[in-house]
Amino acid sequence: MTPSNGLGNRMLTLAAAFLYAILTHRVLLVKFGNDMLPLFCQPFPHSSWLLPTDFPYWKYLKRIQTYENFLIKHRGNNSKEILPSFLVLNLQHTHDAHNNFFHCDHSQELLHKVPVLILSSDQYFVPSLFMIPSFRQVLSKMFPEKDTVFHHMGRYLFHPSNEAWEVITKFHQAHFAEANERIGVQIRVFNTHKAPHQTIINEIIACTVKHKLLP
Structure with a gap:
């Protein structure tokens, strides 16, 4: 999973991708740039969600079939023989409308059969997950109040590193601690x-x- 754009967009996308991984029984691995690496602690004890730097497929990313091209080439045919082992799924807000099919139930049935999805996004696509029939029931049980999803995902995923927390506390003490209004x-x-x-x-x-x- 490769989040993009500003830090806020990246955090929103990470939360959405984490929920999608839970719903589809996938392991979530993330690729951070150097600007993201020192910001957060690892969210999973005794493990890492960071994709190894020597992960070989980044060299061949342009050769891996995209979900968009897959739909165009194999529209109406979802047999196991044509399913690739890897698919690039681009959910950025500027991308092609073909990826809107991601939010359809039949697409989720197809994607479930693809072992590895490489997701690139700058959006909080959680609301659309509630619209997918196969996810709706379990999501409603997990989050009776839909607007609390990011609150719960964020509290689990995003814990500032010691270095980041030191900067935060020093800034707060210097500028905000004595302020009556912010x-x-x-x-x-x-x-x-x-x-x-x-x-x-x-x-x-x-x-x-x-x-x-x-x-």
Whole structure:
């Protein structure tokens, strides 16, 4: 499983992929970049969910058949003879509409027969799992309140490493510990070359003052 885009998207996707692995009785292995490796502790005692760095198939990833191409080539035929051992499943929000069939029951029956799925995503696709008939009943038992899924998955999966926790606590003590009120602002900068850092800071301050978020 390869999460992509910002940290928030990656965490959402990891939670969704973990739930999908549980529903389909799969082992979840993740590929982290260097920016993700020091952030979290291993969630599974006495084991690792990190894909080995020498995993051979990354060299041949472009040669592995995608789920999209598989559907196009073998539409209407799901016999065991044509099922590959590996499939690349791209659920990123910008990808082809053919992958929407992932959310259909007949596709899940097919994917269940593929030993290894290489999933790439930047989406929280849990809501669509509730729409798949073969998953609906067990999901309803696991999560009577649908909006609690990420809460439970996140508490299990995401524990800050000692290094990350040290940075968090120092920042909190320096800036938040004595504050009576805290305001969170999400900033999306898609091209840092066109928007210098100081320009972004000035825009943030101007916006918060204009809307009376700051005194």
